[in-house]
Amino acid sequence: MEIFLNYLFAFLVGGILCVIAQILIDKTKLTPARILVAYVCAGVFLTAIGLYEPLVKLASTGATVPLTGFGYAIANGVREAVDQKGIIGALTGGLTATSGGITLALILGFIASLIVSGKPKR
Amino acid sequence: MNKENYNIYISRRAKKSPFLKNCCFAFLFGGSICALGRIFLDIYLYIGMEQKDASSLVSMTIIFIAFLLTAFGVFDNIAKIAGGGTLVPITGFANSVVSAAIDSKSEGYVLGVGAKIFSIAGPVILYGITSGTIYGIIYYFWTLLR
């Protein structure tokens, strides 16, 4: 039962975060790029005021996989780094916490550019 | 008809996106990607990884899947249906990096791929890091005051 609930919450919270973005795409003039920027900043802000942590506790990947989770990782990384190293941590914490994802995306992008050519869309 | 009236007129008559359908698909695809992430998380925790490492490995796994789908040219076809459902999860970030890299290949590896790889994902990193740093500074002074 608990496992089922884990998956249910991941699905529900993740799904709702995506629906909010879809509403913004369809009902406002916001472009997808602006929405993604808003999501990351919202993730940082909600984490900073302590509202995102409970959501992660509840939904785990449902809250960490969406782009707000990227902001969550940045904010957490910054806070831990500031705790350990003081003010310098404000500059190092964010990228350190997200370095894995950014590096992997960059490397994979490079590999893709080596092996793939664009296909015409239909 | 002046500009203002014309714009009201055209936006009124413009065919709207199928809003409910889009939202349903966004919910299903987005939810499924997150649930899939949860499966990976449980696997990584089961084999004894730490929570924090397992969590970032989940992101990397999903980035890798998005890379494969983009490289094989199917991601755009899925995203056409899923909309926000593939945009908001880390899949959208990975797709924007990989697709920009593939697309700019014809301009060479330095000024093409190198310069344009972040053409779409760049703003996300810039503003994520900027807001994170601002938070860090505020947090530092707040801990001093405490």
Add this chain to the structure above:
Amino acid sequence: MQQIIDFKNSASILSYYSVVGKSEKEGPIGECFDEYCEDDMFGKSSWEQSESEMQRLALKGALEKAELSATDIELLIAGDLLNQCVGSTYGLLDFNIPYVGIYGACSTCALGLALGGALLSGGVCDKCASVTSSHFCSSERQFRFPLEYGGQRTPTSQWTVTGSGAFVLGREGDIKIKSAVFGKSIDMGVKDINNMGAAMAPAATDTILRFFQNSSHRVEDFDMIVTGDLGYEGSEILKDLLLSNDLDIRKNHVDCGLVIYDRFSQDKHAGGSGCGCSASVLAGNILKNMQSGAIKDILFIGTGALMNPMTLYQGQSIPSIAHLVHIGR
């Protein structure tokens, strides 16, 4: 202000040739195009080169059809959507003909025919050629997103046609370019890159109204009033705007962007757009019908959204233009 330029029966279309991509070949009028390529690459390694190759093939085909060689052509008038019109510049290099590059966005085909007609009737040259093209992949790269980027298009967005059309113009021929109206650039404040039809419709309205107000022709004189690429959205707006000016073209209006794709089976949203849209439909379908005598007189209105991504980001709206040519036997 001179509204209608009369070419006094001294400008005609000697031959025409169309080259398209796969989606266009699979469309409702796919059978009528002269040449197509299965993978849209045309044997080249970049999309920009593919577009150039289309223009080369189109002009080569048109010259062969007219049984002329490149040395017979005194002037090339060509353009496309890409920066510096590279599609034309590179594609037409090998012909070694004096070249005039033009930019009219998707109205380029009509602009080229109008300019060619003016030069012929003015006695500047005896034979010239007009070529234009667009390629979905090269346009997508320049104006929107990378090809593999996953995004959703709105129902009002249009799909850039992969296609090219070439026309050889001379004095003596069955199909005459009778007159032309050059468009004014008109900006109605539309900023939505996904609703180009709405941006272009006011320009088409202005040009069509100027034609009918200044000529003795009536709408019924024409078998077809063909607009370039207003798509579904723009066509409806155009008909609305004209009706409010007491001009009813509903019976004989045809839009190239609507005939080139099947609106229901092909996922192309509001229809086709791009220079290649009106050029390939005119060369592939309409002129063939005119040659066979099925239609006699048409108005061909190329519509272009003069859209620049940079000025759009700077907050400016999209100006548009429409050039009209009267083609008939």
